[in-house]
Amino acid sequence: MNGKSSRRRQLLQFRWKEYGLGYLFMLPWMIGFVAFVAFPIGWSLWNSFNQVFITSEGFKYTWVGLDNFRRMLIENNAYPIILLTYLQEVLLIIPLILIFSFVVSLLLNEKFPGRGWMRALFFLPVIFATGQVIMELFVQGAGELPFMEQYNLDVILRQYFSETTASMLLGVLGKAVIILWYSGVQILIFIAGFQTIPKTVYEAVRVDGASPWESFWKITFPGMLPFIGLNAVYTIVDLFTFPFNPVLEIVRSNMFSPTTGYGYASAMAWLYFAIILLLLGLTLWLTYRATKGRGELR
The missing domain is CATH 1.10.3720.10 (MetI-like)
Known part of the structure; x- marks a missing residue:
């Protein structure tokens, strides 16, 4: 088990050395995608199954399904x-x-x-x-x-x-x-x-x-x-x-x-x-x- 975990850790270290710099360059795009694309899309999908009212306290959701x-x-x-x-x-x-x-x-x-x-x-x-x-x-x-x-x-x-x-x-x-x-x-x-x-x-x-x-x-x-x-x-x-x-x-x-x-x-x-x-x-x-x-x- 220790040998397998050691090899797995070495593999992860190797992959991070090989691809880590690329992931760092992609990080600003991924943050922007999650914040400005993925989250609005998910929120819109959630809204489609709810009746949304705008009140003085903010958005009020009532589940209506389809x-x-x-x-x-x-x-x-x-x-x-x-x-x-x-x-x-x-x-x-x-x-x-x-x-x-x-x-x-x-x-x-x-x-x-x-x-x-x-x-x-x-x-x-x-x-x-x-x-x-x-x-x-x-x-x-x-x-x-x-x-x-x-x-x-x-x-x-x-x-x-x-x-x-x-x-x-x-x-x-x-x-x-x-x-x-x-x-x-x-x-x-x-x-x-x-x-x-x-x-x-x-x-x-x-x-x-x-x-x-x-x-x-x-x-x-x-x-x-x-x-x-x-x-x-x-x-x-x-x-x-x-x-x-x-x-x-x-x-x-x-x-x-x-x-x-x-x-x-x-x-x-x-x-x-x-x-x-x-x-x-x-x-x-x-x-x-x-x-x-x-x-x-x-």
Whole structure:
């Protein structure tokens, strides 16, 4: 027993000498994570199972179990509709952003005069259109497309599609500017991904007589699958935290309502968070399955 405890102590000393300095460097981050991330998340989860009242003495908690979730899904007709509507819009916008950024990055990866300036031009919205800036731009109407009113697209879409489909399409068209503004990081990641594909592979298939179309589907697209998955994850997180997100607006309004409060709003937020985690998990799983057979994921 003494021999085992001595060896265990020596192993711990060895590991501390090897990794102790790294742990010390990580200590400020771990303290910050616990204080500013882990604790608020845990407190929010606790609130979702309670009815929270703000009194003169502070917060008062009354355990209600899953009652907040039941009220949110059954009694509240607005939240499930807003959540599903926004989810449908996001599921349409995400592929559009990925396709747009992929095509633009293909063009910007080619050699032509002024390529550096064009890359900077597509990345500029990421710098300027953030936070309060993008909110002010949308308030001033900069996020709307003028041709929608000029050509009466509202009337045309409602004439040929159902009310739900037309509203969804109009919502996506109304956010067409977002597709441009929210594609800068994705374009940058795709351009970096193109650099990882060796030029010698393209030269080899060109010697074998493969056309550019064939080389794209046999080399470029398979090689870019991990970066497509990465951009999909980034886009999901980016859009679900969009400043004009109607789901976050209704969560905030219920948080400060005297009839609902923090507990009810926390239940709303956790359902929203669960949907985001589900989409992220599905995206990572599809990326893993798509890249596993080609040996891209290690």
